[in-house]
């Protein structure tokens with residue numbers, strides 16, 4: 146256990162907040178041992194790619210390094226694969242596509258750990274973690290007991306799960322088990338530019354590895370690399386409004402892009418709302434709204450978490466004023 150540790154290398158915004166106590170663990174036994182000494186509050190950290198530290202952490206930060214990928218069950222056309230919570234998510238995707246397995250190729254290049262993936266039910270290019278999720282094992286921080294959560298028990302929603310709601314901060318996710326296809330893959334190229342990039346690559350009948358390659362190319366061209374420009378990906382969720390709110394909005398802004406969801410709500414791209422308020426590419430001191438994607442807030446260097454949060458609030462205020470829509474952060478603001 147180390148004391149007064151800078152978290153700057155451990156969060157992709159590059160915020161220089163400090164943890165009063167900090168330790169890493171690579172096994173359940175190590176986690177139990179560090180928990181015995183841990184001063185509360187305890188924060189389980191992955192790669193810090195979905196966290197904004199607005200203050201120093203007064204208790205203990207525990208960084209998950211539990212690794213390992215193994216096949217745990219085989220079926221005719223599927224496999225169940227279990228990965229350690231500290232594995233890098235993208236390394237798992239690469240392992241899957243290299244083994245010819247399908248199901249998570251659209252989630253290529255999402256930063257972060259496997260253990261954090263269920264927390265916000267990561268999603269991209271028309272796929273969410275819940276689509277391949279079987280179960281996870283988690284350790285209760287207060288008692289040390291380990292239990293299994295199946296898909297229903299996780300209450301997955303759009304960038305949401307029970308671990309962001311009523312069970313927030315109570316569990317450390319140790320491993321995640323996914324069901325991946327070995328054959329007759331359900332290839333999904335419907336979203337964004339995936340089909341166009343595959344055509345450019347000259348691929349007519351894509352395998353999971355081809356879709357992964359296309360997604361990686363798109364993401365590299367659109368999103369800032371956190372190693373070069375601090376960021377946490379999308380800062381806000383795309384708001385979902387009721388049909389009557391949509392009718393009202395449409396009267397004033399008929400060109401608003403929108404998607405009617407199966408639950409009857411209407412999803413509006415937050416990036417479009419932010420862009421309409423003039424934020425895209427705008428810099429305020431050390432922070433700003435990324436020039437290629439308005440949903441991404443960036444740290445140009447030396448920003449505090451408070452500065453980023455103030456920018457986020459200013460953006461949300463102007464969207465509320467202009468459109469009457471509240472933006473909710475996707476990033477965990479601590």
Ligand SMILES: Cc1cc2nc3c(=O)[nH]c(=O)nc-3n(C[C@H](O)[C@H](O)[C@H](O)COP(=O)(O)OP(=O)(O)OC[C@H]3O[C@@H](n4cnc5c(N)ncnc54)[C@H](O)[C@@H]3O)c2cc1C
Nearest residue numbers: 191192193194195256257258260261267268317318377378
């Ligand atoms: C450039 C960029 C692009 C991104 N694109 C996407 C995208 O397309 N789709 C998407 O969904 N997300 C995206 N993200 C967000 C981020 O990558 C994911 O949310 C990722 O799952 C976070 O993983 P992490 O290990 O960094 O979690 P952290 O940021 O370390 O933690 C996030 C939250 O999960 C908790 N947590 C972490 N590990 C555990 C664990 N083992 N057990 C219990 N709780 C835990 C933390 O306490 C915290 O509340 C992007 C981020 C960046 C920087």
